[in-house]
Amino acid sequence: MSVQSLTIDNALHGVEELLRHRISPEIGDPFAAQMARLSCLLLRICANGVDGAAELRVNENAAIRAILAQAAGLVPPSQGAEWHAAAQSADPGLKLSVLDAENNRLRQMLAAAHAAVEDIATPAARALDQRIWQFLEAAEANRAPGE
Numbered sequence: 001m002s003v004q005s006l007t008i009d010n011a012l013h014g015v016e017e018l019l020r021h022r023i024s025p026e027i028g029d030p031f032a033a034q035m036a037r038l039s040c041l042l043l044r045i046c047a048n049g050v051d052g053a054a055e056l057r058v059n060e061n062a063a064i065r066a067i068l069a070q071a072a073g074l075v076p077p078s079q080g081a082e083w084h085a086a087a088q089s090a091d092p093g094l095k096l097s098v099l100d101a102e103n104n105r106l107r108q109m110l111a112a113a114h115a116a117v118e119d120i121a122t123p124a125a126r127a128l129d130q131r132i133w134q135f136l137e138a139a140e141a142n143r144a145p146g147e
Contacts, residue, residue, distance in 0.1 A: 012047035057099035064106040071113035
């Protein structure tokens, strides 16, 4: 017999299973039954997203910092100083709210760096432009809710 510790994702999965298998089938009102099924889906999505949420943000922030470091090398030092400093920074904490705030700060700089890189007509700038688009696509795919 294995003992499973109570974690947020385990608790959410447990509530979702209880709602789906025990409560939802007993609801007679069609609208209420549909809302219960929707609640099950939302609980499952939240539970699946909890476990890797901090890791996803830490990895994303690190990837943005690497891009900013590369972008800083393509522009005059006065323009790239803030990006260089951001590339040398670290996440200020591991709470999701702190990681999200840092991610927003880095993404604003990424947008500015991307605009600057698009105006540079060199092979290095074109490669970085592609790298930024690939990062953005991967970041969105990684953040997509999963059942």
